[in-house]
Amino acid sequence: MTILTVALKYLRGRLVATTLTAVSIALGVSLVVASVLLARGIKDGFIAGATDYNLVVGAKGSPTQLVLGVVFRMDLATPNIEDTIYQSLHQDPRVETAVPIGVGDAFRGFRYVATNSAYFAAFPWRRKTFALAAGKFFADDPPSEPAYEAVLGAEAARSTGLQIGDRFYEGEEMAEYPLTVVGILRPTHSADDRAIFFSLPSYWGMNEVARGMAVKPLTAVLIRPKRMSDLPSLNRELNISADTQAVLPSAVLLTIFNMMAVAENVLKMILAIVGIIVLLYVFVAMYSATMERRREIATMRALGARRATVFGIILAESAGLATVGGVVGLLAGHAIAYLAGLVLGQSGLVTNPFLFNPFEPVVLVSVILLGTLAGLLPAVLAYRTEVAENLAPLS
């Protein structure tokens, strides 16, 4: 019988205690893995979902709300700006492309986004490409003749079950202005998958207030300058204006990352404490198990087992527990991160559920080493078990 076989038999012999110890290790590891994967996933989700446009222009207010509302649709839209701001930016010689955006209500939680064909255009500088899974893009209809045609993001189409040709509206006041599905987009793995797009004239036509306005409202304008070096001057001019604010979306996201880093540091401290608690739990479990079977150990020694063999059995037990707990914890961590990713996806942030972090093997090796270390003192106690003392009659 090898050391490993004996250790395994011992672990099986106290199955409940063994399972509880392995589960506590797995919980600790899964917490660490899920936290790291989610933190990374959220950051990557923001990076992947960021707009290709370099400047977002909207009404005065919070830059974070503007970017989260217009780009990620995770926040309420900022107040409106006038369409004339878009017109002047469109004609600005420093601007290569200006895209008007109107963020409106929602259909079954999928946000309405009014824009024009430039939003979907494949410019050479764009990372993101829009392709149709079915149908066509809506046309740039004239303001006086809104077509009320809608293009659905992939997730919006899948969840609502709407097909090409279907007409839909939400709220009885919208019954007079139903939208007709003319296209369904392929997945872009961004917030656009959860949006319902249509033209600005349709947006203005559906809105009672906007219908009566001479100067039509917009939520924001996305800007791509001809020269990147013109960005600071455009940014400054639009911010000095009393009506608008301009933000660099990446600057807002980097500020969010800075705040996330603070939260991550706090989380790291909490996780370190969790790690210490789990380590102590393993130590206590192994210690009490060793104390309980001092008589068995003494018998083994009396039957010829060497001190080193007994020492090895206890270490093998704690290493085995740590290995099982570590592996289960890694898998559980990925499962938690995947489920949390699904929840985050519903709020507009798409994370990669199959993310692998290079630190994972390091975590597993560390857990096994620390688990083995927790069994070291009980193993030493077993090593020093005196045969005569522990084989004395109990009564």
Next chain:
Amino acid sequence: MRHCRRPTRLVREFRASLAAGLLLIFVPLAARAGSEEIERLTFAQLVDSIRADSAVTETIKSYNGKQVAIQGFIVPAGAPDLSFFLLSRVSALGNYCCEAPVGQDETVYVFTTKEVNITYDPLRIFRIVGVFEAGMRTDATYGPSLFRIHDARVEEAFGAKVFKTADFPAPGPKP
């Protein structure tokens, strides 16, 4: 009187080996450090290098392909992973004070290959080290630029000073 014992042959050989080993380690390191000296560039030099026809001078072009270091404010004009950003003499995001935004002659297009791990602050000066390139070039993604730094790394420049054009009077005889 106590006499110091003469070192044995073994000890002498050990000392000699140790000295030779240390020489082998530190001499190449010192030589390497000398050969990889990073040239310091300033925005003043960049501005001075622009001729009337918007071409850059041969002096600034002589830095092409060399490792340079330059300090300025980061303008995150590209993706939030900072794989591309602008380095400017003035902070682009301080809207209510200081100086007017600068143009192309005081903006460096920075391209990084490794992940940038910094605490971004629009009002903090950063030191950028990378391979310099001067001359008008149009990139499909980032448009036309005069000055670029490739394979850049970003370091915090504590207490750094960003040199302005006025800090460097034009060369020539004083009246």
